[in-house]
Amino acid sequence: MQALQQKAKELLESGKAGVVIGYGNGSGDRVRPVFIRNAAEVAKLVLDGRCRQNLSVYLSKPEIRRMGRPAIVAIPSVVKTIIQLISENQLKSKDLVTLVVENNAVTELSDDASLEAYSAGHPVIFPPFAQEEIKTIAAMSVQERFKYWQDELSRCFKCYACRAACPLCYCERCITDDNRPQWVCVPSHAEGNFEWHMNRAMHLAGRCIECGSCTIACPVGIPIGLLTIEASRIVEQEFRYRPGLRCDAPSALSSFKVEDKECFIV
Amino acid sequence: MEVITHDNLLIILKSIVDSGKELYAPQRKAGKTFFLSVKDVASIVFDYVQTTESPKELLFPKVERMLSYKFTDGKIQVTDYSQGQEGPNRVLFGSRPCDAIGMKTLAEFFRQDMPDAFFQQRQDALTIISMSCVRSDENCFCTSVGAGPGDSTGSDILLTPIEDSRYLVECPTEKGKTLVESYKELFEQTGAADKEKYLTKIQQTFSHVGIARMLSKAFDNPVWNEASLRCIGCGACAYVCPVCSCFDIQDEGNNKKGDRLRCWDSCAFALFTLHTSGHNPRPTQSTRWRQRVTHKFAYMPERYDLVGCVGCGRCSRSCPADMNLKEELAELGHSLEEVSQRIEEHP
Numbered sequence: 162m163q164a165l166q167q168k169a170k171e172l173l174e175s176g177k178a179g180v181v182i183g184y185g186n187g188s189g190d191r192v193r194p195v196f197i198r199n200a201a202e203v204a205k206l207v208l209d210g211r212c213r214q215n216l217s218v219y220l221s222k223p224e225i226r227r228m229g230r231p232a233i234v235a236i237p238s239v240v241k242t243i244i245q246l247i248s249e250n251q252l253k254s255k256d257l258v259t260l261v262v263e264n265n266a267v268t269e270l271s272d273d274a275s276l277e278a279y280s281a282g283h284p285v286i287f288p289p290f291a292q293e294e295i296k297t298i299a300a301m302s303v304q305e306r307f308k309y310w311q312d313e314l315s316r317c318f319k320c321y322a323c324r325a326a327c328p329l330c331y332c333e334r335c336i337t338d339d340n341r342p343q344w345v346c347v348p349s350h351a352e353g354n355f356e357w358h359m360n361r362a363m364h365l366a367g368r369c370i371e372c373g374s375c376t377i378a379c380p381v382g383i384p385i386g387l388l389t390i391e392a393s394r395i396v397e398q399e400f401r402y403r404p405g406l407r408c409d410a411p412s413a414l415s416s417f418k419v420e421d422k423e424c425f426i427v
Numbered sequence: 428m429e430v431i432t433h434d435n436l437l438i439i440l441k442s443i444v445d446s447g448k449e450l451y452a453p454q455r456k457a458g459k460t461f462f463l464s465v466k467d468v469a470s471i472v473f474d475y476v477q478t479t480e481s482p483k484e485l486l487f488p489k490v491e492r493m494l495s496y497k498f499t500d501g502k503i504q505v506t507d508y509s510q511g512q513e514g515p516n517r518v519l520f521g522s523r524p525c526d527a528i529g530m531k532t533l534a535e536f537f538r539q540d541m542p543d544a545f546f547q548q549r550q551d552a553l554t555i556i557s558m559s560c561v562r563s564d565e566n567c568f569c570t571s572v573g574a575g576p577g578d579s580t581g582s583d584i585l586l587t588p589i590e591d592s593r594y595l596v597e598c599p600t601e602k603g604k605t606l607v608e609s610y611k612e613l614f615e616q617t618g619a620a621d622k623e624k625y626l627t628k629i630q631q632t633f634s635h636v637g638i639a640r641m642l643s644k645a646f647d648n649p650v651w652n653e654a655s656l657r658c659i660g661c662g663a664c665a666y667v668c669p670v671c672s673c674f675d676i677q678d679e680g681n682n683k684k685g686d687r688l689r690c691w692d693s694c695a696f697a698l699f700t701l702h703t704s705g706h707n708p709r710p711t712q713s714t715r716w717r718q719r720v721t722h723k724f725a726y727m728p729e730r731y732d733l734v735g736c737v738g739c740g741r742c743s744r745s746c747p748a749d750m751n752l753k754e755e756l757a758e759l760g761h762s763l764e765e766v767s768q769r770i771e772e773h774p
Contacts, residue, residue, distance in 0.1 A: 189565045193749035194657040214747065224656060224711065316461075318480075318489045318666045318691060325661035326747050338698045347677045348490040348690045378747035380663040381479060382457030 165234065166203040168260060168267040172232050173200040178258050179229015182219050184212040194219065198228060208234060208262055215374040217242040217328040220252065232258035235270070237283040238372030241405030242328045244276050245370055248410045251331060273408035280406055291373065294384050295391065311351065314358060316381040319349040323385050324361065326378035329368050336360060358388060365389035367396035367413030370405035399425075428620050433592040435613040440468045442610070443518050451485060452520040453478050462519065471521065476564050477739060481529060481669030482522050486549045487537070489666075491689040493545070493676070498683050509544035514552035522557045525569045525737040527581030529669025530555065532733050536672050539731060545689070554602050557582035558594075563627040566740025568753040572635045574737055576626045587622050595620055632757045635724060635734050641764065642725035646717070650762040654755050655716035657748040662693030664742035664750070670723070670735050673699075694718050720759070 165183075172178035180198050185205040187193030192211045196219075197203055217239045219225045233239060243259055246252040259270040261279060270276045298306060321337075324330045337345040337357055345360055346353040369389035376386035397403045399422055402413040431439075443450045450465040453472050459479040460472060495506045522530075534550055537543040560567075560576035569575055579585040583603035586594035596614060598604045607614060645651075665671040675692040679685055692699060695715050701707045709715050723735030736752070743751040 187749040188743060188751040188754065191749050196656050218659060219657075222656075222712075224652065224713070313457075316456075320662035320666045320693065321696070322659075322661035322663045322747050325659040338696075346679060347675065348679070348688045350490045350688075353490075374747075378659075378661070378663075380667055380745035380747075381461075382459045384457075 162206070162208060162265075164265050164267045165208055165260065165262050166206050168269075169197060169203040169206055169232065170200045172258060173197065173203070177230070178232035180225065181206070181232045181234070181260075182216050182225070183234035184208060184214075184216070196225065196228065206234065212236060213373070213377055215239055215242060215326070215328050215372045217246065218326060218374070220246070220257065220328070221331045230257060232260055235259045235261050237261075237280075238370060238374075240270065240276055240279050240283070241370040242372065244273075244280055244408050245329060245368060245405045246331075247273065247276075247408040248404075249329075249368075249412060254408065277407060291371070291376075291384070291387055291390055294387055298387065298391075310355075313383045313385075314354040315351065316383060317349055317354040317358070318381070319347075319354065319357065320380060322378040322380060323358075323375035326374040327365070328372075328374070329365060329370070330361070336364075358385065362388040362392045366392035367400070367402055368404050369393040428617055429596040429607070429614045430589070430593045430617045430620075431586070431596055431614050433594070436586070436594065437468050439610050439613060440465070440471065440520060444468065447516075449515055449517045450520060451482065451517060462521070465520075473521075473558075476560075476562050476567070477523060477741060477744070478521075479741070479745065480667050481739065481741060482519050482526050483529065483533060483669050483671075485517060485519055485553060486530060486546055487533060487672065487674075487691075489691045491545055493687045493689055495686050496680065496684060512544075512548055514548035514550070516552050517549075518554045518556065520556045520558075522555055522582070523560055523739065524557055524576060524578040524580070524582065524585065525574055525739040526669050527555050527557045527585075528574050528578060529581070529737045529739065531581035532670050532735070532737065533672055535731060535733055536670075536727075554583045554606060555581065556584045556586065556603075556606075559585060559587035559622070559625070560627045560629075561588050561625055563629050564740070564744075566743040566751065566753060567627075567629050567738060568632055568740065568756075569738035570629045570631045571633050571753070571756070572734050572736050572738040576629055577622055587625055589620065589625050595622055595625075629738075632753055633760045635728075635736075638724045638756055638760055639728045641760065642721050645759075646721075648762070650759060651713040651717040654750075654759070655711075655713040658695070658712045658716055658750055659748050660695055660697065660712050660715070661747065662691075662695050663745045663747065664719070664752075665693035665695060666691055667741040667745045669737055669739060669741070694722070720756070724756070 169181040180196050183195055183206045184192045185195035186207055192207060194216055195205050197205060215238055216233055220231060240259060247254060254273050254276060261268050261270060270279055324335060345356050371390050373386050376384050379385055396413050400413050440450060444465055451462045452465050453460045453475055454463045454470050455472055460475040461480055462478055462482050465471060492508055494508060497504045537546040577587055579597050579599045583600045585597040588594055598607055673692045673694060674689050677688045677690055679688060700709045709718055727733050727735035
């Protein structure tokens, strides 16, 4: 913790960073995102097992961008997200300082190669919630699966916390907000909820880095990340593409190779 | 004063279910607690501080069908659900005093200007049995918004857990009295009891009257920017809130049939105030956060003499970015106080 606070202080004092995006203590035993702009406030930074929110969601927020070059306290899923954002031309590695902490030592991942090396050394952190659930769902028949999702999605009230918590849902105007025409139906009835979550899963297919932020964010406890995780797994299986590993990887959804399978086209 | 034992309470709840009425009570699902329809009273839980969602869905559903149309044999048939409908006969059990106050606040809001038939039908057919709070957590602040852990406002029956698995019984309404009367033999009489000593203590952290006064001078205050930095702009706070009442009307249909639906909406969404012209009077998260707080603590008191918050703390518990309303309001109070002092000193 001290090493991280010291590093943050140096970055802010030297002007290498305008803001350090990290975790601080929050309500009760929770942690919350903090945006440190003043070296005198670095003592607010904490990093422990409670820090699970994917902070890279703030990299695209205009208010944060205006603070200058950001330094970000990166848990492994954040590094993967940054790589994915770079591969999608949303970021350049030189535009931010990625800080990873291991054994109380802080390392700056300052270029594509160091981000990729770190990511390769930290295989997918399969969110604990997902492991058992995925196995259970995989063993279900199609009818059982449909019933499972009907039951889970019946609690959805479309607060869009899943979208808001996801750093890869960075569209300035989401398809569900487009109402001329209304592509995705607004009400959170069964049809509306299925439409929304299927749309989101398809948009995250081959892009979801499996951080689990959407599931953690869901106020009604729907394990919604299972859909995007599974969609990405299918993309990996069928197209040999795994997100969050290479900064120059072409996007699975929008690139074409002659040998691409077409068996899914009906 | 009347008391009832836990076992007798379960007998009443079971009898309500058996009578064909819908009973909604706290039950566990996905590691959280929700008001769900009860099939077996054994599934009702009693050891929760607060349910994840408020019970407002029972009066103001997330999707309400307002009217339908249908073309058959060249004729159009329109059904207006605001007319001549009866609300479902329901009993809500286990709501907290803040929930019951929230439902009363909602009811007063939906009575303004044009009384809302959908809400009224549901409210008329709903009986509310609340449970006083003997536990609270760091997110609770009912005492800062004029309520308390044993407040009976809005409840038809309020139960307060006391020793020996018994509950003190209060019936502030006729609906409550009628229900108790119909199970008379299950209640016992006891002498005067000191209800307060059983209740959780929730320290008042701010004055909602003071906040309301200061908000009128705070529109351009920079305090909103800082507070909303970590807000990710979802609608969780509004949807778990027992008082938030904003909605959107959606028409869904084709040339054969269709529905007009009333759906929950949230001021945290960028689209909420987006004009057709493309102009958005609340273009940033800070302006939306300001709206949320100002609506609840200044506009509602000013327009309806109601506080738009009951201090249940659900928004804080559900916030993916740990926005804590109690803490924000206390800090807001301090910041605004400083600003108004500066204004007074250097007008």
